[in-house]
Amino acid sequence: MDFADVGRILLRRWPITAPLMLLTVAAVAWAMLGVPQQAKVTGHVTLLPQREQYSPAIGDTVTQNPWNPVTLADVIEVRLSSAALAEDLFERGYRGEWTVSVINTGAAIIAIEVLADTETEAHRIIDVLDDLIGEEVVTRQESFGLADGAKITAVPLSDADLVERDNSQRRRIAVIAAGAGLVTTVAAAGLAEWLSRRRRRAAAGY
Template structure:
């Protein structure tokens, strides 16, 4: 069936297509209304060298390497699970800027409170990671690489979780289903009409010989 035939069938069966399409629109709006809003919190930190020098080699290497290591540690599965166990959001990202000691944090949570609490916990985890690793090799606290906040955690966006995507999926699926139902219904109506026409034709063909016989007998 080509596009023109489908179009004609849908126009012919508009009383089937339009109600189904209206139900699709209502379903898409219902799905969109159920989408939950989430808060996005972002922050920026910078790694700073200690105020004193140390003869002990830093286990991370330079500050640039330290940022890369922290990105890996904080982005690990263990870190995500640890935050989730505390009731915080596991939906976050930690990105170390290329060849830089600056790191960006982005957290998406069910509420702004959860997102902000997750950001604070990530900063605490970063400081603890740095402190523990450097203390293990004996680097004095004054000589350790530390973390300073350049841009404090703050809500920068509020997003609906997949709202437009879910509405689009429902709309496309519902529209396609409405089209198919209208076309199939049109085909069934056509088949029924042809069957009735064929039945009438057969009945007439059967009755015609009888009439001919009666006419001959009368003659």
């Protein structure tokens, strides 16, 4: 059976397929118009390198920082992307999804893209992740006994947050509704066709 055969069955069983197709169209329309848009907010935190003007006093023991902004940012990216952190924040009432990436511009910029039902919730997640970045920067360096001038510092760029409306959830639900409707319609038409042929064969004595 090819697509032409399926099309002929759908047309022949239009009393069944027409209502199902209308329901499918209605479900897709509801998904595209009725499902709320989500908010996508991208926040940024830059890791500043050790101060260039830092110079130890004569006779001081100098401890070199084993981190540079990029390597430290890479480690933090792994922490922020972990399933354990996502589960912990979910249990604390944060509702959203996020992805983390590192932009290397000499200093390192950590970009956090959050998808949530509301802009307020997305900003809540950005704020808590900014705090975690600050804690990680301090924790990863504190065991080395570094002078302040030798430390990498984290600076959230809250004025650089990018806010967008996201329709990916709408599209995902619309695709699911269309697929489910099409499968149901074809299955119903196929079942009706099979039952009809079975009755005809029974009437003919087969």
